Amino acid sequence: MATIVNTLIHGLTQQMVQSRLNTADATPFYFGSLFPVRKVNGFVWRTLANQLEKKNVAADLHSDNATIVRKRRPIFESAKGDIPFISISREMTRREIKEYQTELAFARDEDATRLVQYWGADVDFCFNGVQSELEYIALKLLSGAGKLEFTTTTNATFANEFDLDYDVDPEMKVKSSSDWSNGSSADIIGDLRKLIKTAKDNKLNPKFAYVNLDEFYKIASSDQIIKACASFASNALGISQTPDLTQVNAMLAKQAWLNGIQIRVIDQTITREFSDGTQTSGNPFDNCRMVLTESERIGTTQYDILQENSDLILRAERAHTIVKKYGTIEPQSEVTIGQADAVPVFDTAYRNMYIRTDAKDWE
Numbered sequence: 001m002a003t004i005v006n007t008l009i010h011g012l013t014q015q016m017v018q019s020r021l022n023t024a025d026a027t028p029f030y031f032g033s034l035f036p037v038r039k040v041n042g043f044v045w046r047t048l049a050n051q052l053e054k055k056n057v058a059a060d061l062h063s064d065n066a067t068i069v070r071k072r073r074p075i076f077e078s079a080k081g082d083i084p085f086i087s088i089s090r091e092m093t094r095r096e097i098k099e100y101q102t103e104l105a106f107a108r109d110e111d112a113t114r115l116v117q118y119w120g121a122d123v124d125f126c127f128n129g130v131q132s133e134l135e136y137i138a139l140k141l142l143s144g145a146g147k148l149e150f151t152t153t154t155n156a157t158f159a160n161e162f163d164l165d166y167d168v169d170p171e172m173k174v175k176s177s178s179d180w181s182n183g184s185s186a187d188i189i190g191d192l193r194k195l196i197k198t199a200k201d202n203k204l205n206p207k208f209a210y211v212n213l214d215e216f217y218k219i220a221s222s223d224q225i226i227k228a229c230a231s232f233a234s235n236a237l238g239i240s241q242t243p244d245l246t247q248v249n250a251m252l253a254k255q256a257w258l259n260g261i262q263i264r265v266i267d268q269t270i271t272r273e274f275s276d277g278t279q280t281s282g283n284p285f286d287n288c289r290m291v292l293t294e295s296e297r298i299g300t301t302q303y304d305i306l307q308e309n310s311d312l313i314l315r316a317e318r319a320h321t322i323v324k325k326y327g328t329i330e331p332q333s334e335v336t337i338g339q340a341d342a343v344p345v346f347d348t349a350y351r352n353m354y355i356r357t358d359a360k361d362w363e
Contacts, residue, residue, distance in 0.1 A: 002328035004312050008097055009119045009334060012325070018316040020120050021323050024127040030266060031131075031138035035299040035344040037319050045302040046080040047166075048347045079349075083304060083341050084162045088129035090122045092334035119334070123316075123323055126338025130321050134301060136270045138344035139284035141166075142210060142291055142298065145173050145354040145362070146346050154272070166349040173354045173362040174198065180215075180288075180357040183222040191355075193257045199292060199353050206259060206292035206353060212285040213267040215357060220248055228255075264296070288360075292353040299349075303342035 100118040146166030180186045229243035266285040303320035314325040320342040
């Protein structure tokens with residue numbers, strides 16, 4: 001095991017690492033708004049209870065001196081589990097350290113801007129790596145109806161003890177009447193009307209429909225949606241064009257029985273690197289899926305912090321994310337680690353409807 005020593009970056013301080021971490025850009029990630037970050041105690045995650053409770057149970061009229069009717073208290077429904085440890089690291093090798101020392105020798109001062117690349121990029125890389133894993137889990141859970149398996153193709157290490165399955169009722173996992181990829185025959189509006197009626201029958205009130213970018217392209221380029229979005233003059237002249245998201249949502253808002261549903265598009269790419277160095281990239285939100293939700297906040301990213309003390313390690317915290325930097329003498333290297341004890345928790349798993357838009361049954 002390598003011996004840990006102080007950072008090999010001359011003049012680097014914990015305050016500098018903290019400042020770099022604080023300015024890292026988290027805006028490209030969806031999970032922060034879909035699953036807002038929340039600290040818990042004990043490294044155990046829990047969903048909110050009673051997600052299937054009826055929201056508006058009416059009171060009753062009673063005569064004076066009559067016994068008030070007691071309403072049923074819902075069965076406690078909550079899932080929980082251990083919070084997994086997420087980590088990523090990057091190493092500055094001996095050759096790269098020599099390049100850094102050469103640059104330092106020619107720099108006017110040790111804090112020269114061009115020297116920041118030798119440590120700042122690794123901080124950004126590790127911060128983004130932690131957020132990317134949380135993003136992957138969040139979007140996979142959403143599009144997969146609360147089910148996610150970790151295998152050697154979805155994780156560099158074998159960690160199936162953290163497989164997730166919220167056991168959503170089969171009645172809430174449905175399919176379209178026809179394949180939406182067939183633009184000439186897809187009845188998207190008709191399917192949405194039936195789906196929203198089913199949701200209403202189950203005492204749900206869906207307002208948002210989540211799809212990935214490829215799925216939105218199928219929707220927007222279908223004959224039915226193009227015609228519904230076109231103006232009267234365009235229809236009369238036989239002229240039409242593919243509408244954008246704003247136009248599609250404006251059209252859906254005017255459709256009777258669609259409950260004012262609005263589409264939300266997930267346009268994301270996450271890259272995963274395996275133990276052999278190969279990489280694969282893609283959108284974690286699965287193809288041929290639509291998820292109807294009542295809110296744009298569908299869960300929480302729950303985390304806890306493990307306290308550590310070491311005079312040799314530079315350590316910075318930003319909410320759930322911890323970045324550490326230190327040097328080693330054998331082999332000689334500079335190590336940067338990003339880590340978090342965190343997991344997206346699917347609080348609304350039982351209040352959503354999950355649709356396969358290819359007209360195939362859920363597996």
